Amino acid sequence: MKQLKICMLGAFAVGKTSLVARFVKSVFSEKYHSTIGVKIDKKQLSLAGQDLTLVLWDLEGEDDLVRVQMTYLRGAAGYLLVVDGTRPETLETAVLLRRRIETEAGVLPFVLLLNKYDLAERWAINDPGLLGLRDAAAATLNTSAKDGLNVDEAFTALAQAVVDPGSGAAEGSA
Template sequence: MLQKKICLLGAFGVGKTSLVRRYVDTIFSDTYLTTVGVKIDKKVMTVGAEEMALILWDIAGEDAVAAVRVSYLRGAAGYLLVIDGTRPETLETAASIQSRITAEIGAVPFLALLNKADLVEDWAIPPERVEQLESAGWTFRRTSAKTGDSVEDAFQELAARLAK
């Protein structure tokens, strides 16, 4: 069985832990728990005809004081950059993380998840900024850890990229 390390990265409070809990345990909780350091989960899935174990590293959020430790990314086959669709500054945090990753470990497959799609009426991400990043090679998916919308699909899509 293939094993692939996947990291979830982004600003504080974007929903990284909630996405992992939705994906691994199919549950959602409104209770906010700050991740300290890293929390590791595992989920076995089928990609094509192969079984693949995803080792999910839910890494503590980044802000002006705390930066993501690039050392956590060593050995990662891919990652998910999580962005809160209601907070545009989290997109800029994700862009900063992405540029540091590329500088430190090179190009690794990733998806950018615009999370909290259930709050579309509060959406604040500028579409032109998303288009700019898409033209730079980013792939965006809208997800909602709360409703489960596109969560499974996002992990499946990243796993399919890693299987190639």
């Protein structure tokens, strides 16, 4: 069975861990985030008849005080870049993160997730270009860890982008 190392990245409290928790049944405690900055989960899925194991490295959220350890991206097949749709500053963090990843770890396929879509009334991101991320992303999806909206689709889209880079970007909708 083919395995893929997938990283979850984004600003602090954008809902990365909640998305993973929605997607998989976590084994390890959340405390690993605060101790070593990463928690690992896995999810098996089938993509066009091929069985895959996604090993998810849920990295500690980036903020003013904490910088994501780029070493954790070593060997990653792709990543999910998560933004909190109610906090525009998390989009800027995502842009910076992507830039650092491409500098330090190389260009990797990623899927952009605009999370917390269940709070649509507080939605604060209206930039259609999403600061250039939309074009670069293999897919851009509105997600809700709370409702389960597009969660499975997000991981599947990334797996698809990794396994078959020519498949083209998918576009999610609310």
